[in-house]
Amino acid sequence: MSLDLRVGIGYDSHRLVDGRRLILGGVEIPFEKGLSGHSDGDILFHALTDALLGAMGLGDIGQYFPPSDPQWKDADSAIFLARTRRLLEDNGYRIVNVDTVIGLERPKIGPYYNVIRKRIADVLGIEMGRVGLKGKTAEGLGPVGEGLSAEAHVVALVERIEEQAILREKHGRSHVQYRRV
Ligand SMILES: [Zn+2]
Numbered sequence: 545m546s547l548d549l550r551v552g553i554g555y556d557s558h559r560l561v562d563g564r565r566l567i568l569g570g571v572e573i574p575f576e577k578g579l580s581g582h583s584d585g586d587i588l589f590h591a592l593t594d595a596l597l598g599a600m601g602l603g604d605i606g607q608y609f610p611p612s613d614p615q616w617k618d619a620d621s622a623i624f625l626a627r628t629r630r631l632l633e634d635n636g637y638r639i640v641n642v643d644t645v646i647g648l649e650r651p652k653i654g655p656y657y658n659v660i661r662k663r664i665a666d667v668l669g670i671e672m673g674r675v676g677l678k679g680k681t682a683e684g685l686g687p688v689g690e691g692l693s694a695e696a697h698v699v700a701l702v703e704r705i706e707e708q709a710i711l712r713e714k715h716g717r718s719h720v721q722y723r724r725v
Pocket residue numbers: 556557558581585586587590
């Protein structure tokens with residue numbers, strides 16, 4: 545049987561503001577500012593969610609978890625990623641690997657490198673070796689460089705491992721829609 549591989553890309557950017565916690569990849573990093581946003585502002589989890597949804601051709605994070613929905617106020621963004629993982633599994637996919645870049649001038653994320661990778665791996669149910677992470681500064685240029693915002697870039701590779709026919713048997717239909725829990 546031939547491989548059925550799909551790639552997805554995700555990007556997110558939020559403002560760095562006073563009075564918020566800085567949470568990246570589900571890990572709180574001590575800093576004087578944090579990421580704004582309706583949820584916890586975790587750009588890395590948001591970009592990961594978008595990359596995985598994109599790889600499946602199933603839309604984007606805003607369609608599933610709209611910021612207008614009050615239930616997502618200050619929500620732990622791990623919920624978005626965990627539900628996307630379930631959507632992947634329900635639709636017969638497995639994650640091959642994800643690779644990520646965080647654009648952030650300060651603080652340095654080096655000390656949290658493996659903690660963040662482990663957290664991503666745990667939420668996605670994959671080994672840490674399948675999670676890439678790089679921190680980049682913008683050398684003082686642009687909103688990231690000026691410390692006004694942070695951004696995340698993600699690519700995700702997934703493989704479809706279950707045929708439509710098997711899914712139809714399991715779920716009664718070929719395409720499993722997102723369902724709330
Ligand atoms: Zn976001």
